[in-house]
Amino acid sequence: MRKGRWPFIITFLTPPLALYLVFVLSPFIQGVQISLTDWTGLTPTFNYVGLQNYISLFQDAEWWHAVSNNVKLLIVIPIVTLTFSLVLAALLTRGGTGGARSGLAGSKFYRVVYFFPQVLPVVIIAIMFQFIYAPQGGLLEKFLSWIGIDMLSIIPNGPLGNQGIILWAIAFVAIWAGVGFFMVLFIAGMQQIPRELFEAAAIDGASRTRMFFHLTLPLLWGHVQTAIVFIGIGTLDMFGLLSVMARNGLSADSGADVMATQLYRTAFQGNSLFGYASAMATMLLIFSLILAVVTFRITRREKIEY
């Protein structure tokens, strides 16, 4: 097996590795480099300005506004999404049936349906909800008026035209799209829990609620932890949803700017401040690293062997 080994290794490894180094790894490194310059993208030359971009960034009220929106979303979206997906996952597996059967009636159907939003293009979801939220004739407005509520009297200009509501209207869509995915993730984890444990708990007369909090959740904690990091990093991004629904790609802040949409606008709309945008990107990376570390610290538990 040794004959012709090296020519084979080199031929097989070079194309993928070259592609990866040029288009993935080098941009990540260049990003940090560009953040130390005043490059505008339009000129061939640029100067190194040290940490100037970062200093300006920290004094930029708009950036802090975007950061605060990110923080709000980071608190609400993971909590709501993961709570719903945990409950749904429990109901579709043994844990939600009192331990006796493998899930409530129709589990297979629900499982497929709930996952649908996860495979749809995010932009398509965003456009769809733009029409659903339309102030006049949108599905939401029509539904509310059908049950006797005038949407525009509660939310002037509709959910996407209202600075106080827009962020939460978009957060709802993110939750709508995310629940099915995390549910499937949790179902995968719950299926690894030995069925005897559920059956034993059922014989001992544990209710569903007790079984969930004392059996399912502790044994699933590793999955929950991963899910929190995963959804956190996803929530830091949300570019597709926000850029379409809040039109952040076109106009300035309409109340729902986050770091990602602001970065896109800084780099590719208007003045193309590439250096400044790269400083934003580097900060975004630092935020996601901090997020991962903090999450693992806070959620650390004794690992349960089973």
Place this chain on the structure above:
Amino acid sequence: MTTMPTAAPPTEPSGEPPSEPGLEAVGTRRFGGARILSDGVPQIFLVAWALLVLLPMLWVLLSSFKNNTEIFSSPFALPAKWQFGTYARAWETANIDQFFLNTVIVVVFGVLFTLLFSSMAAYVLARYEFPGSRIVYYVFLAGMTFPLFLAIVPLFKVTQSLGLFQNLQGLIVVYVAFSLPFSVFFLTAFFQSLPKELAESAFIDGAGHFRTFFQIMLPLAKPGLISIGVFNFLGQWNQYLLPVVLNPQKDDQGSNLLLTQGLADLALKMRYESSPTSVAEMFAGLIIAMIPVLAVYIVFQRRVEEGLTAGALK
């Protein structure tokens, strides 16, 4: 969401009769009465979420056969006259045929080259120990941990200097590069799980390294390749940030745009209000963009879930 009842109310009768494993199939009938009571509230919750997921999609589907007045005046009614023409008009006048074709080209070549390159790298990394092989593996892995956003500004520069800006070839190359980390990771584990003996006996029979790979290992890896192919198909079909930055509109018709870009463009600019079914045409466009991914998901349900959850639990 405010209408959701809590999932497990404390008032439910505690402790269902434990069924023996063999009786589970009959169980549903035998304890039917008690089940209806204890499962009722959770079932309401399940049905409510299913409706919440399905209704928006059904509304878009139904509306795509209506005219503008009907969409806004009677959103829940069936169309008075089914406007099948909206699909034809969306396809032609709104240029969705071009966007669709562009997307298919990018995704087909993107997925094929992703599969080829990632299986090549993964096979070598899984089966050939050589100095530095672990380092190469971890270098690939590192790509999974960075957000795409950090790379986007430099990527703009790299593609421009290589002539890969504002064209479909450029998108294909970048899609493949960014699909490599996870695909290599997934397929390396897969190749490691395949039996070593088959490759060894192929060598004894005189096959070289290349023949062994293409004739023995690649066919064996088919299940893994399908999983990773479906995973990348969905990811690449749904991609929005990369095309928006690297493939901006270059002429009035947007002949270089992908489906997600083209539809977002139509929705954002709303330059689409002229005909009596313009909104319906937009909805038809949304349905056209949804059908391929939903079809792939329904056919490959297990593999899609496997690929996506493996991605999260890496």
